[in-house]
Amino acid sequence: MKAVYRFGHGRADGSAHMKDILGGKGANLAEMTNIGLPVPAGFTISTAVSVHYMRHGKLPEKLKADVEKGLQHIERIMGRKFGDPADPLLLSVRSGAKVSMPGMMDTVLNLGLNDQTVGGLARASGNPRFAWDSYRRFVQTYGDVVMGLKPDSEEERDPFEVQIDKLKRRSRVNYDYELSVDDLKALVRAFKTLIRRRTGQSFPTEPEKQLWCAIEAVFRSWNNERAAIYRRMNNIPDDWGTAVNVMAMVFGNMGDDSGTGVAFTRDPATGKNRFFGEFLVNAQGEDVVAGVRTPEPIANLRKSMPDVYAGLISVRNKLESHYRDIQDIEFTIERGRLFILQTRTGKRTGFASVRIALEMMAEGLITQDEAMLRIEPDAITHLLQPVFDPEEKRQVIADRGMLARGLPAGPGAASGRIYFTAEAVEKAKAKDPDRDYILVREETSPEDIKGMRAASGILTSRGGMTSHAALVARQMGKVCVVGCTDIEIDYAKRKMNVARRKFNEGDHISVDGFMGEVMPGQVKTKPSEVIQVLVDKTLKPTHAPVYRRFTRLMRWADKVRRLRIRANADQPDQAAAAVALGAEGIGLCRTEHMFFGEGRINKFRAMILATSEKERRAALSKLLPLQRNDFEKIFRVMAGREVTIRTLDPPLHEFLPHDEDEIHAAAKTLGVPMARLRQRARELREANPMLGNRGCRLGITFPEITEMQARAIFEAACNVKESGIDVRPEVMIPLVSDVVELTRQRAVVDGVAEQVFREKGLRIPFLVGTMIEVPRAALTADRIAREAEFFSFGTNDLTQMTYGFSRDDVGAFLPEYFKRGILRRDPFASLDEDGVGSLVKRGIILGRRTRPGLKVGICGEHGGDPESVQFCHRADLDYVSCSPYRIPVARLAAAQAVLLERSRAAQPAGGIGVSL
C-alpha cells in the first residue's frame, strides 16, 4: 500500500476525496494543489502508517525510502536543498486526522535548522534575529515534542521558559522580542545543554534525523492524553490514526517583496460579495498575532504588488467556484511569489450566513437544498435581535476592556442602566420608559417576571442555560447572560463588583447575548429588521433586505419540513409574535405566569391561605374571570390554531412573598397577620421543590384548582367561538407519573367541559393529554396513553430526573464535567439521545402501541435546539414547541432534518464532501 502522497507544482497524488487516507489537511493540500493553487510543495504520510505504528510501536521499514523520495520531490520544486548551509530548505511536520482535532496533536516547524543552516537563513532573510529566533523556537519545540523534555517538578511548568525568564532578568528586558541576537544564541546553547542533561541525548544536528524523529513524534501524539479525551468527547474512533504532512516552509519576511496575510472570499460580517482581508509587508504570521504592527487592507496590494494581487483574485475565484462556500485563506508572499498555506470554510455572522447562502444559490453555485443546509439554524437568531454595531463594540472593548463573560442565554444586544431588583427596574421604566434597563440579579424567580419584562437585558451571576432567568428571557425574547460568576452583587448597598470594578445602581453596562459578553458603559445597538417588519410592524419589507432574505429562506424551509412548529407562549403579545414568526399553534401555555400579574398575585395567595375547600373555592372564583379573560385573548390571537394549555404546575410556595417588605404588603392587602403568611410559607417549604408537591399533584390534592382552570378554558373557548373565531384547546396535565393521576384529572376536566358546554349550548372539540416529563411516565406510556389523547415530552424535567441533575444546581459541577471531558454538551441545551432520548423513543413506541397515531410533541427548551429538533424528526414526533424567537430556528432545523434524511437515503455509504 502506498504510504507517501506527494503534492506540488499543480499536481498531487491525492485529492479531497481521500480524507480517510490523507486526513482532512492532507486531502485539502492535495486538492488545492490539483486546482492550481500555489501551495508549497510537500507530501502526506497516510493514516495507514499511523495504524501500523499503533500496532507495532514503530514505523514501517520501507517508509524511510518513500520519505527520502518525497524530500527530493520538495527540493526539486522549491529549488532548495534540505540541510544546505547556504540557502536551506526548511520543513514543517504536522498532524492531520480525518476530522479536525485542533491543537490536540503535535506540530514541528522550521525543521532543518542547525548551527550551520541558521547562518544560511540569516543571510537569505537578511534578518539574523529572525533566523536565530526561528532556531530557538525549533529547538524548544523539538525538545518538548520529539525528545520529550518535561518539567521535573510541579512548580517548574515549562523548563525552557524558566531559562528564558532567567535570561530576560539578566539582560534586564521585559519581552521576548527585546532579546538580542546574542541572547538568542545563548538561549539555543542553554536549551541544548538542558536537553542533554535531562534526556541524556544530544539535540540532533543532522536534518534527516530531525525529520525522521519528528514524523515519529507526530504519529505518537495521536495517543497523547488530551487527544484521547478529545476523541472520546467527540466520538472519534481511536483506531482511525492521523496522517502526517511534511511541507516546505515559506517566509514572508524576506524583504519588501515578501509579506503575509489572511483573507475571506466574501465579507464574513455582512456576507457581501467582496474580497476582504488584510496583510503585512515583510512579516511572518507571528507578527500579525503579536499586534505590534497594524495590517493594511488587502486592496492596497493591488498597487504595491499588482501581480500578487491578481494572483490572489484568481485564487479567490478558483476557491469559490471549487468549494462553493466562503473561504478563509492564509497566504505568504516570499520574494514576490504567492503561496497559499491554508484554506478553510469561513466563519461568518448569521447575517452573512443567510446572505451568502441565498446569493450563492442565485449565482448558481449551490442548489436550494444546499443553501438551506449551509445555514447553521442558530445563526437565524442573529436576524431577530438588536445587535451591537460591530465596529463600535470592537472599539469599546479596546478602550474600556471586557467586563465579564457568562453563558449566552438570550440572544441579542442590550445596553442600559443597571438595577438590582425587579421592582427597581419597574419603577425606573415607569418613570422614564424611553430608556433601557438591565436587571442584574444573582438569579431570578417567578416574582421577577414584571421587572424582567420592563428590562431590555437580564444578567445573572448564577444559574445555567435553563435557569429561570434563561428560560423566561428566551421566552420573552430578552437579551440575557447568565452564570456570570465574576459579578458580586451587594443588594443592600445596591451595587456590584466585577473584577475589582465597582458599579452602582443606574450605571450603564452593555450585554451581548449572542456571545455571553458584558461590557462597561453604553454600546449602540440597532434593531432587528425582521422584528420591525413582522412583529412591531414599524418597517416596510421594501426597506428591509435582511427581512426579505429571511422570508425567502423560511418559505423554502416550510415547504420541506414535516415536523410542525409550535410556540411556548402564555401572553397574547407573545402568541402574536409567535404567529408572526411562523408558529402553527401553541405547544405550551403555562398558566402560572398569569397569576403574577397586577392585582392577581394576592388573589392567588388568598387561595393558598384558604383553610377549607369552601374558602379555597371562594378565592378561586375571583381568579376565574381573570384567567378566562387571558385565555380569550390568546384564543383570539391564535384564531383556530391548536393551543395546549397546561394546568397549574409550580409548587405553591413560589407564589408566597419572601422578604419582610413583601410579606408586610401582602398581609395588609390580604387582611391576615404576617405570622399567618410566614407560617404558611414554612408549611410549604420543601427540601427538593423540584420533586415536591407540584404539577398534577396539586390538582389532585385540590381538584377545585383544576376545575377553575378548566372552566376558564372552556368558557373562554365558547365565548371566542361565539364571536365567530375557531378555537382548538388542548388541556395538558403536568408531572403525571401514573395513569391514575391522569384518569382523575381528566375526569375533572371532562366534567367541567360537559357542564360549560351545556350552560353555553355549544360544543367545542378538545383534547386532554399529558406531559411526559417524569421517567416513570415514559416507562409506563402504554397505560398512560389509555387516558391521554396526546403526549408532550417535557424534556427539561425529564432531563433533570433522568440524569439526577437539578438545573438550578448544576453550576457546581457541570463546568468541571465539561472541562474534564465527561460531558460533551449541556443536556439541558441539547437533548441527551442515549438516556433521555431512549426514554422519549420508548414513550412514543409504548404510547402508540396503545393508541396508534397518538399526537406527540415536545415542549422543553430542546424544541428550539437544532440538533434536538433533528432527533425529534427521527423519533417521529408530530411537532416541536419552543419559545417564539426560536421558531425560525426550529423551522430551518426541521427542514434540514428532512434534507439530511433524503441525502442519507440517497447515499447510504456516506456522502463525499469537499469542504475543509
Next chain:
Amino acid sequence: MKAVYRFGHGRADGSAHMKDILGGKGANLAEMTNIGLPVPAGFTISTAVSVHYMRHGKLPEKLKADVEKGLQHIERIMGRKFGDPADPLLLSVRSGAKVSMPGMMDTVLNLGLNDQTVGGLARASGNPRFAWDSYRRFVQTYGDVVMGLKPDSEEERDPFEVQIDKLKRRSRVNYDYELSVDDLKALVRAFKTLIRRRTGQSFPTEPEKQLWCAIEAVFRSWNNERAAIYRRMNNIPDDWGTAVNVMAMVFGNMGDDSGTGVAFTRDPATGKNRFFGEFLVNAQGEDVVAGVRTPEPIANLRKSMPDVYAGLISVRNKLESHYRDIQDIEFTIERGRLFILQTRTGKRTGFASVRIALEMMAEGLITQDEAMLRIEPDAITHLLQPVFDPEEKRQVIADRGMLARGLPAGPGAASGRIYFTAEAVEKAKAKDPDRDYILVREETSPEDIKGMRAASGILTSRGGMTSHAALVARQMGKVCVVGCTDIEIDYAKRKMNVARRKFNEGDHISVDGFMGEVMPGQVKTKPSEVIQVLVDKTLKPTHAPVYRRFTRLMRWADKVRRLRIRANADQPDQAAAAVALGAEGIGLCRTEHMFFGEGRINKFRAMILATSEKERRAALSKLLPLQRNDFEKIFRVMAGREVTIRTLDPPLHEFLPHDEDEIHAAAKTLGVPMARLRQRARELREANPMLGNRGCRLGITFPEITEMQARAIFEAACNVKESGIDVRPEVMIPLVSDVVELTRQRAVVDGVAEQVFREKGLRIPFLVGTMIEVPRAALTADRIAREAEFFSFGTNDLTQMTYGFSRDDVGAFLPEYFKRGILRRDPFASLDEDGVGSLVKRGIILGRRTRPGLKVGICGEHGGDPESVQFCHRADLDYVSCSPYRIPVARLAAAQAVLLERSRAAQPAGGIGVSL
C-alpha cells in the same frame, strides 16, 4: 348453568374450591356446612349471574324460580316461614367476590321485616325495643342501598341521620340507645315518608319483593365507585363480578339460653395451643361492639351451657384439622342452638405466627414448606425488638388515652424521657446512661446521628417511611415513629403540644414502633430473646424458647433460598449484629456517617473550607488514619465476607454547622471567622440538594477525596490481611449517570490500589462497581458494565427520580394519593415493579449483555421488604442488602420466593387453597 347453590344441615352444593363461582364467602359457607359446622341455612347466587347482570343490566328471568326454591330450602331447615307474622324467618343478603373487598359492596340485614312481622320478632325475642330497632335499621339500610336515597345537598350528609337527630332533640336524649320503642316506631314512619317523598316509591312491605330488590342492589354494588377504585388499587379485574349470599338471620338475644361471641382456635398473641375467646349472654354482635357490657371468657360457657361449649370445642377441632391454620370465628347461640356465622384465618402477632407454624408442623398438620410460607416475613421483626407488655399497654391506653399516631418506621417499643435536640439527648444520656430517652424532632439530619444513637426511640412530626429518621433508625435498629403530624414542637421553649396536651423536655412518653402509636407516660417493655442470645449474648439459648423457634425457622429458610443476604452497615457493632443475624456480607457501607464521629466532623469541615487542592489534601490526610481504622474494624468483624464500601455520597453542606451556636463552636475549633463558615454554607446551598453536587460528582470535582478513601480502604485491607484475616473489599461509586464518570473514578481507585499494594508488598483481590440509582444509569447499563464489576441498585434514589418524588417532601401529597386510591403502596417501602422495576430489569439485562455473569445486588431500603425481595429473586439478582434487623425478614422472604416459584412450576393453573 347452575345459578343458585344451597347450603345447610350438613350439606352444600358448593365447596371451598369453588371461589370463582361462589366468591370467597359463599365457598366458605359451603365448606363449613360440608364439614359439619352448624351454619345457618342459606344459598349463594353465582358470580355468573353478576356477569349477566353487568352485560344486560337486569337479572336473568329463570333466577326467580331458583331463588324461590332456595328460600324454601332455608325455611325447611330453619323451621320458620319468610313473612310469617308470628315467628318470621329473617334473611341477610351479602356480597362476596372471589377475593375479599371488605366494606366495598352493600349488605342488607334483617330482611323480611314489615309492620306485621316486626310484632312476631318482638314477641319471639321478648324484646320489642330490639325488634323495632332492627326494623328501623332495616328500613334505613334498604332505603339507602336498595332504593338509592341520597342526600339532596352537600350539608345534609345522611338524610336518615338528620331525622334521628331531630327526634333526639325532641325527645331530649343524647344517644340512639336512649330512644324509646315509640320513638323507634315514629322513626320507621318518618323514614318511610322520607323514602316516598324523595324516591317517589313506597317502601315495599312484601318480603319477596324486598328480597328480590336487595339481591339486585347487591349485584349493582359491584360497580359502585368505591368498589371500582378498590379493584383498581388491588388489581382485581372488573369482569369477575360478585356472588350474593342469602342466609337465615339468627339471634343471640332471645333470652338467657342465647348469646354471641368470638373465638380463636389458638392464642393469637402468644400462639399457645389453647382455645381463646369471649362471649355475651342474651346479646347481639352490636352489643359487643357498643362496649356497654363486658364479655366473659369463653371457658365460662363450659359451666353455663356445657352442650354448647362441647359443640364449640368440636367446631374448633374440626376447623383446625380442616383449615390447618389458626381460625377466628364468630358464633351465635339462639335458644341453646349454636350457629357458626363466619370463620377466617386468625390475625396473630409475630410471636404467635412463628409458634403456630412450627407447632402445627410438629403436630403433622402442615409440611415444613407450608410452615415457612405461613409466616409473614415482616412478623419476624417482632421477635427482634423489645415489646410492650400487651396487658399493660392496653391498660395505659384505657387510662390515659392514645396520644398520637404516625408511621411505624422502626419496629419495637420504647419508653423514655423526651428531648428535642440531639445534643440534649446526648447530654442526658451521658449524665444518666441507665435511663431511656426519646428524641422528638420535626425531622432529623445527619448531624443528629449521635443523638439518635443515644436515644431509645425517635419520633418525628414530618417525613415518611424513608425519611432520614426512618432510614437511620432502621439501620440502627431503633424504635421510630415518623410523620406524626399532630405533634407541634416549640424548640425555643423546649416543649411540644399534642392534641391540646402539653409536654415539656424530660416528660415521659412511650412509642410503639410496630403500630406507629404514641402513648403518654411510661409503659413497661421486655427485651427481645433473640437479640439477647445472638447479639447481646446475655441470655442462654436454653432459657429462650422464642430464640429456639427463630433459629429453627432461619435454618430451614437458609437451606431453601438462592438469594444471598447482605447488610447495610457502617459501624463495627452494626456489622457484628448483622453477622449474628445472618448477614453474608456488607452490601452498603456508607462512609459519610464515619465523619460525624467525635473529633472528626471538624476535620471534615476543614476539608470543605479548603481553598486549594493543597489545603484540601492536607485536611484529608488527617482524616485518612481515622477512616482506615474504621475500615480495619469492619474488615475484622466481617472476616472474609464481602464488604461493599461506597465512596462519599451526600452534598457537602450537610456537614456544615447550621445554627449559631454550632457555627460559633466550629469556628473556634477550626480557627476561622464565623463569616467564613456562613459564606461557605451559602456557596454550597442548593435548590434541590437531592439532584445536586453529591455522589461521584464530588469525587470528580475533588478526586483527592476518592483517593483518600481508596487509600484508607486498601491500607486497612492490607493491614487486616497481614494479621491473617481474609478481606474482600468492593469499592462502589455512587450516583453514576454516565460511564465516563465511572471510568474516571475507577482510574483513581485502581491507581491508589496499585500504589498501596506496592507499598505494602501485598495484593488483595477487589472489585470496583457502581450504584445504579439514576435512571440514566439503568438506561445505559450496557456501557456502564464495561467499567463496573458489579451493580448495586440504589432503589431509594432510583424511586425518587423515576417517580419525581422527593422522599423528604412526599408527606404533602402521598397521604392524599393513598386516600384517593392513586397509589396502592408506598413506593419507598415496596418496590414499584411497573416503573422502577422495569428500570431494574432493563439495567440487569443490558449490564449482563456486556458482562455476562455480572454480580448484581440491591442496597435500597427495599432489600428488607418481603415483596421487593421476591421481585429481586424473580429479576435474578445475586443478593439483597438491608439493615441488620431486617436480615431475618429477607432470609425468610428469599426462601418463600423459591417455594412460590416451585409451587407455580408445579401448578401452572394456580393452586387451590382452602383458607378464607
